[in-house]
Amino acid sequence: MRILALAWEFPPRIIGGISRHVAELYPEVVKRGHEVHLITVAVENEPLETIADGIYVHRIDVEKNHDFFQWVVQMNINMSKFARDFLAQNPIDLVHAHDWLVEETAIAITTELQIPLVATIHATEYGRCNGIHNDTQRYIHQKEIKLTQSAQRVIVCSEYMRGELQRALDCPASKTDVVYNGLSVERWKNITDAHQIPFDRLALREQYAKPEEAIIYYVGRITFEKGIYVLLNAMPKVIAAMGDRVRLVIIGTGDAYSILLQRQAWDLGIYHKVLFTGFMADADLWKFQTIASCAVFPSLYEPFGIVALESFAAKIPLVVSNTGGLPEVVRHGFTGIVTLVNDANSLADGIIRVLSDREYGQSLVNNAQTDLKERFAWDRLAAQTESVFLKVLKT
Known part of the structure; x- marks a missing residue:
């Protein structure tokens, strides 16, 4: 097959989960004998035309615009023009579009040239916002509906998301295929190498x-x-149970909301027990994980949860909430602990269980390593994606 992929982000441009998903899926698709051409957005100091891990990458310039939605419109205009010129000389078998941002290009090209369309929906506006409440959300929501209606098949990352597309986008389950996200061999190796390379862990821990x-x-x-x-609400119970011998580290960016969380920690009387690091580069995170005791992801909404797989690879016991795709990724009592969503008491109990029973925590880690190989390897997931493509071409 010759596949034209559309995605608004691709490394080194990393905004959300799409970038890594695209970068890790398609090399495995290429290994299965297919040709993949990816149209994406230009990045400073990166060539407009290149081959990355077997993927033919075509980067298109999009002028900066303070209005994000106007920028997306211009991106689609530029993408569509490039795609038409490219396809005039290079016939392809199908288009694979990632999320609503490339909806206009995907629909225009496949309609004009009568080419099959497969869409991957990574998350929905309805899910992110717990409903559709304003005009901005409605705009995105309608784009998602149009994309899923126009596609011959729709791929989602969890059974939960299959149900969400039914509820939110009226996309039939019979039209939807579940293909989990994965963890690339390279990223797994980088994480495990950080555990093996000698460095002063004591100094880092301090x-x-x-x-x-x-x-x-x-x-x-x-x-x-x-x-x-x-x-944060769970931490007072955890601190009390562990005799004050615990510290919470929150890694990531989100300046305005981060300030609110710091105020919450202060009001709870645990500010001295919480450290907000801000952004942390991957190499530093992998080292940090070697000194950590427990990873916690208490999401209210999570289509899949790739961070769970990264914690599996880092051999860190894991506690998550039972929302979205997380209970599919983390098997309760086997590869991690799954707690009740938005329930600080349940979350605290899960953390305490992991911290107070090291043998149990180690068993979760061991089982998670097996799951990574058997359920979340990209070569297997690429084979599943290939089967979706073939299904489309046969209809």
């Missing part, structure tokens, strides 16, 4: 906690939907 303190951490975007406020 930057974050006292010698007697267990380190709990959250990493990700600092937004309301990630449920960090629930984790």
Whole structure:
């Protein structure tokens, strides 16, 4: 197959989860004998035309615009023009579009040239916002509906998301295929290598906690939907149960909301037990994980939860909430602990269980390593994606 992929982000441009998903999926698709051409947005100091891990990458310039939605419109105009010129000389078998941002290009090209369309929906506006409440959200919501209606098949990252597309976008379950996200061999190797390379772990640990303190951490975007406020509410119970020998480290960016969370920690009387690091580069995060005791992801909404897989690879016991795709990724009592969403008491109990029973925590880690190989390897997920493409071409 010759596949034309559309995505608004691709490394080194990383804004959300789409970038890594695209960068890790398509090399495995290429290994299966297919040709992938990706149209994406230009990045400073990166060539407009290149081959990355077997993917033919075509970057298009989009002029900066303070109005994000106007910028998206211009991106689609430029993408569509490039795609038409490219396809005039290079016939392809199908288009694979990632999320609403490329909806206009995807629909225009596939309609004009009568080419099949497969869409991957990574998250919905309805899910992120717990409903559609204003004109901006309605605009995105309608784009998502149009994209899923126009596509012959729709790929989602969890069974939960299959249900959400039914509820929110009226997209039939029979039209939707579930293909989990994965963790690339390279990223897994980078994480595990950080555990094996000698460095002064004691000195690193002193930057974050006292010698007697267990380190709990959250990493990700600092937004309301990630449920960090629930984790803060859980901490007084955790601190009391662990005899004050615990420290919480919150890693990520989100300046305005981060200030509110710091105020919450102050009001709870635990400010001295919480460290907000801001942005942390991958290489530093991988080192940090070698000194951590427990990872916690208390999301209110989470289509999948790639951070859970990264914690699996880092061999960190994991506590998550039972929202979205997280209970599919983390198997309760086997690869991690799944707690009640938006329930600080339940979350605290899960954290205490992991911190107070090291043997149990280690068993979760061991099982998670097996799951990474058997359920979340990109070569298997690429084979599943390939089967969706073939299904479209046969209809």
